[in-house]
Amino acid sequence: SAHFDSWDGGTGATDNGTGTITMLEAARILKKVYPNPKRTILVGHWGSEEQGLNGSSSFVEDHPEIVAGVQALFNQDNGTGRVVRLSGQGFLHAYDYLGRWLEAVPETYKNEIETTFPGSPGRGGSDYASFVAAGAPAFSLSSLSWDYWNYTWHTNLDTYDKIVFDDVRNNAILTAILTYMACEDPEKTSREKAVLGINPRSGKKGEWPTP
Structure with a gap:
């Protein structure tokens, strides 16, 4: 999934045109090589992300039956660079299935990815957090990447010429493979949540976000 809206200073090329392109290309690849998936594949293009994840949170609220059946959601919303980080988002057994799926990805498409398991649940930032909650x-x-935060992010410089299409191609292939593996996996992904530690600022036990 990816969000379809953008700030109006530029044209939203890297926030989040690149995410939208990635998901469209992943869908094109899958439609061509995997026309009969074992699980339903949905591509979410959310609106009003910039105003507070409104599109994705409304989808979660309106379609609990779909959310209950989600095998995995992959969201891209971080500029034009190659994927470099993947967190388990606090799901205790995320490594078990994400690790299996990543094994199927050729090294050239994953060699820069650093993983964190089980990680901690996202509390905002982009639309995946609506589903995690x-x-x-x-x-x-x-x-x-540095040029996203310090150069194009929410500025009038976020224009088409900033897109690095080799990176978008890499991310689309990665997304397509992960989606394929999630569909083919005979096991349902575990939703067991990790117990969160003490918040060093508040001294209170960490709590999972809620919708």
Whole structure:
């Protein structure tokens, strides 16, 4: 999934045109090589992400039956760079299935990815957090780079010429493979949540986000 809206300073090329392109291309690949998936594949293009994840949170609220059946959600919303980080989002057994799926990805498409398991649940930032709060295994394909935060992010410089299409191609192939593996996996992904530690700032036990 990816969000379809953008700030109006530029044209939203890297926030989040690149995420939208990635998901469209992944869908094109899958439609061509995997026309009969074992699980239903949905591509979410959310609106009003910039105003507070409104599109994805409304979808979660309106379609609990779909959220209950989610095998995995992969969200891309971090600029034009290659995916470099993948967190388990606090799901205790995320490594078991994400690890299996990543094994199927050729090294050239994953050699820069650092993983964190089980990680901690996302509390905002992008649309995957709406699904995490509802207990669904949703993951950010994070490709943050210095030029995104310090140059194009929410500025009038976020234009088409900033897109690195080799990176978008890499991310689309990665997304397509992970989606294929999630569909083919005979096991349902576990939603068991890790027990969160003590918040060092508040001194209180960590709590999972809620919708």
